[in-house]
Amino acid sequence: MSRPEILFPLFAGLETLDGIGPKSAKAFAALGVEKPKDLLLLLPHSGIDRARCASVRDVVPPTTATVEVEVEAHFAPRTKGRPYRVMVRDSALEFQLIFFHARGDYLQKLLPVGEKRLVSGRIEVFDGVAQMVHPDHILRLEDAGELPQFEPVYPLTAGVTQKLVAKAVASALARMPELDEWIDPGQKAREGWPDWSAAIHAAHAPSRNADFAATAPARQRLAYDEFFAHQVTLSLARASMRKTKGRSSHATGQLQQAVLAALPYMPTGAQSRAVTEIARDMAAPLRMNRLLQGDVGSGKTLVAFLALLVAVEAGGQGVMMAPTEILARQHLAGLAELAALAGVRLELLTGRDKGSERARKLEDLAQGRIHILVGTHAVFQKDVLFQDLRLAVVDEQHRFGVAQRMELGAKGQSVDVLVMTATPIPRSLALASYGDMDVSVLDEKPPGRKPVQTALVPTGRIDEVVEKLRKAVAEGRQAYWVCPLVEDSEVLDYASAEARFQHLRAALGEGVVAMVHGQMPVVEKDAAMAGFVAGQTKVLVATTVIEVGVNVPNASIMVIERAETFGLAQLHQLRGRVGRGAAQSTCLLMYQAPLGETGERRLKVLRDTEDGFRIAEEDLAMRGAGDLIGTAQSGLPRFKVADMERQTALMAVAQSDARKLLNDDPGLTSRRGQAVRMLLWLLDQDRAIRLISIG
Template identity: 55%
Template sequence: MRPDILNPLFQSLTALPGLGPKLAPKVARLIGPAGETAREAAVLDVLFHIPSYLIDRSREAMIATAPEGAIVTLRVRVDRHKATPPGTRAPYRVFVHDESGEMALTYFRAEKGWMEKLYPVGETVLISGKIEWFNGAPQMNHPDHVVPEAEAHKLPRMEPVYPMTEGVTSRLLMKLADAALARLPALPEWLDPAHKAREGWSDFATVLHHLHKPESNAEFADDSPSLARLAYDELLASQLALALVRKSLKTVLQRQNRPTGTIAAKLRAALPFALTGSQEAAIADVLADLAAPNRMIRLIQGDVGSGKTMVALFAAAACVEAGGQAAIMAPTELLARQHAQSIGAIADKAGLRVALLTGSDKGKGRRETLECIASGEVDIVVGTHALFQQSVDFANLTLAVVDEQHRFGVHQRLALTGKGQKTDLLVMTATPIPRTLMLAYFGDMDVSRLTEKPAGRKPIVTVTVSADRLGSIVDRIRLAVAQEGAKAYWVCPLVEESEVSDLAAAEERFQDLRQFFGDDVALVHGRMKPAEKDAAMARFKSGEAHVLVATTVIEVGVDVPDATIMVIEHAERFGLAQLHQLRGRVGRGAKASSCVLLFKGPLGETAKARLNVMRETEDGFRIAEEDLKLRGGGELLGIRQSGMPGFRFVRPEHHGALMETARDDASLILTRDPNLASDRGQALRILLYLFGRDEAIRLIRAG
């Protein structure tokens, strides 16, 4: 149960004055909680939607000397109105003057009566907005604020500017913030007093007041103490939740059976290649964990193409040999099917029974798969999030493998491990992650790193090419297909955060390329039915189609070893981590491969730096570090696209040191007060609710 003191903060947005049923959904979409939390947007989200910067309107200027392009406040007298002539699109103009000269105030689509009321002729008014010069004369388009001289006090002298969306103005957000601040209860302090004093931080309520009613832009600077305090609060909530999850999972297991290694030997005999040294080391780590009395919680961190799936298969084999079942959960259906195919062929030779379960399975086939899982006839189940639905029962689930784990929330991982009484957890990510982000997203998990690529793989030559030369790239691919039977991916740009626009771009390019390649080109995107997607992939794999046009649905896990060309259109629109993932779809066989980054100039500094890094290195860990420097950690793991709750206040590039402190603080707290029962413990429970980590409180109750 949420503490009563928090009720005013978790009220619906419509509890705030001036926010009716029409406007509330727009505000909710802008400020609402991200990721796995299912709650509606609330008053708390208004407080957490902080301004980006501050406009200082405190200094008055004169018309003639006001700097062009600057926001200024002027005290002017209204001279005359020049209304829009009927039937034209000319702007409505109001002419004003002060001691230094005259200027025009310009409005488009203005209503005459309203304008005359706002600017009475002969009256003095205060206006604030941006001065521009047009044909040698100053003008101001749509002033931000207009008040009569007698009401000068109503003009905001320091105006915070909030991130906005269509129909939601900064002015409305200021009003909502005022109302939300008035509802903020006096909360107990959850920070260690000595630490708080050492950092010079104010209390939680004061910090929110400082940010919503700032006195200078210093409040929003990288080293702002107010932002640091909120970032630390958020990190502490996150680290506490991770520590509680880890503690609940790290239970002592009575392991009845131990693997003998018989199935592992059969797997090795079935493999058409030798495992790398780091794969062998990771498998040894996993086997040591499975022999230990504590439940395994291990992260396999390997770059694109380093062979994580094989490690997962050997882990599953060990669990099956000890009398259990294994589940491998992938974030997309395409990747789940891919895993089932690649694992299935080798597993079958070792006598392991593999089944696939996804959300699109229906009817009799699904029922039969569920019955086989429940009866123990299936050893390894590969699937999507469908694996942790209530209808799925396992005979004896002893290992849960979660692939691309940052795409699943904490409660989804708990739901999967909760399918068995003694379930070990192995998580995998292909995104190399800097240490600071490792701590933030995974806590103190045991980590095995895969640092080598399988033997025989050649480096990928990466080039950047202007989009003007698109025709020559098509010609080169045609030549490579004709002479060598080459296969090429063509990835279409992320036009905006919309599957529809992605789809339009992919379909348009597909039609364009058909003019050159005819039926030798296939199309894959996220909105296709699984059977259509499988059919297109099968054509590409078999060589019936040599060019595959795709959206970023192929970013993770798609494995066609003889594909050697990757074209990424509008590469400047992608983040480094995503470019690296996409490039990793080629270079998976023994042939030399190339990656063409098509860009449209002129490039900004960040885009230029990003493309340079891609040209210079294939080292995923270096790429991750550069990505962190270039754009911070917010998108590095693809958090916003994938539904993991991102941080609201934490910027890993600025708050990296706070992560270490928060982790140590959380560890010390739980050592001293494992049930959060002390006064500080009770305050920390409030913190967990504030930052949407209350799932962890259920773990305390569950013991």
């Protein structure tokens, strides 16, 4: 499907706009502006009141004033580095216009003595004299109409001035075509929103400060357009997943019963509910595309394993994918016991499997002798063939966008997909990142989990902490010690893992302390982890490699050094590594005093609650969405007008509208559907457009 001709002028080169040459076109790229259409959504963030006053005498400096003046005299500087002055008089007062590094001949032409001009700029008082340094505007009276009463202020970057942006925007606005409305008419009327073209014009021509609020009708409408385009894309992805016929995998319940009967505890209500939802999806003829979202310690592993057993009970196979080898091995260790109870064969496949060992596994997989495979991205490789793959469980961790979920689906012709995430996601982000999926939430903790006691400790008291650790190790307990960075860096005085490891080894004795960090060879990392899991070493010094999925029930102490440098969600994940056994666990957040305001707020939230969803909402409020899940690799949309944190309700409306539209008009062929295609082109939702053309 090629771009509609009516939009060509908005997709031309920037140099085709007034005032933009190759150099400024390059500078504009830093503002995310590459085509004329990008200028339409480069909205001003504030405005300057340029309404005329009769005299500078009527304003209270320092402030911006716009006034008609008569030019009286020019005073060129006698010595280098002094300013050039022009005396002017308004209806009641004499004052000076000041210019630095100015060319006299240019200023004589601009401000001829005896003539009238309209000047606008910041008035200040210096040595009792009113001055305007470098006026923003100097206009002949007949051109005064060019100056808006209220001038918008745009975001800038090196090589781009306000005047240049204003000129380029005006030139882009002149190219806007008349387009059909893509918003549902009932909703548009209810909200009192303007048409698209009127909204863009209004957003670029504010007349008061209230026009910059997210709730101003023009801005709200443009925010909705962005949310809606994004949700249409996700709904198309969801529809294309659903269109691909699934396989009905009917559970017999036998293997699940065998596991549940042998467990020392009952699953929580949330776990049972999630298993029912998953089994229902798997039995349906459509493909499952479900997100299993659970807080630290809510028992996702059991739910995922029972889901894998549904695939095996139906005569097929399941695969569980983890982002790293350490985590794949963790899953293997966690599932081995359950697999033994169910009597199914579980194997691990990673990039380290080579030669005959790998060949044997691949053969067993293709023959259906391996029921459940645990692996890393290695399971994507071409030669990995299943006899009958029915369910893929992906341990998400945000490293896995919509595109990869689709790729995985291609492995088995109609594989059901279950994505697990341990990061509780606020509703707005769940809508933005997982709008194409159905969601099951685990919001209860299994019985027997004791809350972790959390305390804040300044780094000055590190010796007391080491002393506590010595006592705990003597009692047979294990501890994690998390450091912020690996190498010593002069700029940041972060304690490096290397230095901390040496320090603790000296204090606690040889053989007690081990270390893992990101730069270590995998073999050494695995060996260090294995020694800690087996209880041979008592203290594990680590960088954040351990934040997800590591399970050592005997570890009951977590020390996080320079805790104020971590994000809330990350701290919550790290704390979740303890509190998994019977012992009372503690988490010590060590911070460098004095703490900044946000650092303090973050650590206190963590100290006061263990509810991951509350922590995630708080984190989102403090850091913003892109940061929260590392925008670069999260596949999160970058909105220009819309604000994901503050406009969640608007996004939810966009989602239900998008789903309803595609339900009524799956090919977007109706008049409104055609209008929505225009919106998708305008907002670069090329992926959506590909999905329509495939569909």
